[in-house]
Amino acid sequence: MPFFKALVGGFYDRVAEDPVLRPLYPETDAGLPLARYRLTLFLAQYWGGPTTYDEERGHPRLRMRHAPFAIGPMERDAWLGHMRHALAALDPAPPITAKLDAYFEMAAEAMRNRD
Numbered sequence: 001m002p003f004f005k006a007l008v009g010g011f012y013d014r015v016a017e018d019p020v021l022r023p024l025y026p027e028t029d030a031g032l033p034l035a036r037y038r039l040t041l042f043l044a045q046y047w048g049g050p051t052t053y054d055e056e057r058g059h060p061r062l063r064m065r066h067a068p069f070a071i072g073p074m075e076r077d078a079w080l081g082h083m084r085h086a087l088a089a090l091d092p093a094p095p096i097t098a099k100l101d102a103y104f105e106m107a108a109e110a111m112r113n114r115d
């Protein structure tokens with residue numbers, strides 16, 4: 001869990017300052033504490049950790065939960081760019097970096113709902 005907390009922390013530190021992504025987040029609190037908490041739980045669960053996300057939020061249904069947000073190629077690339085920075089800052093072993101990077105590339109494209 002500490003790894004996912006640090007990863008999502010680094011990611012949302014950047015999103016909070018991003019003029020393209022920040023306006024998408026309904027959360028008013030500058031640090032986006034709720035978004036951090038949810039994404040940390042989701043990723044930890046996805047990679048074999050506790051199922052607290054499901055217990056608290058129900059089934060992920062990520063595409064449905066992202067439908068209210070206009071996510072085109074620019075938003076997708078901004079999201080992926082920040083996640084890659086956060087991952088590089090933690091610099092886990094190369095096989096882990098490769099696996100997470102491939103997952104985030106696929107998942108970010110899957111959330112795109114605009115051309």
Ligand code: HEM
Pocket residue numbers: 021024025026034035036038039042057062065066069071075076079080104107108109111112
């Ligand atoms: C591609 C660009 C993406 C954008 C612009 C985006 C934006 C957002 C926004 C605005 C929210 C609502 C904030 C909140 O309530 O937490 C959200 C929630 C969430 N996003 Fe994304 N997202 C993107 C990609 C992804 C990807 C690739 C994943 C998973 C790997 C992901 C996982 C989540 C999760 C788990 C939540 C919380 C859902 C909930 O429990 O309500 N997002 N996202």
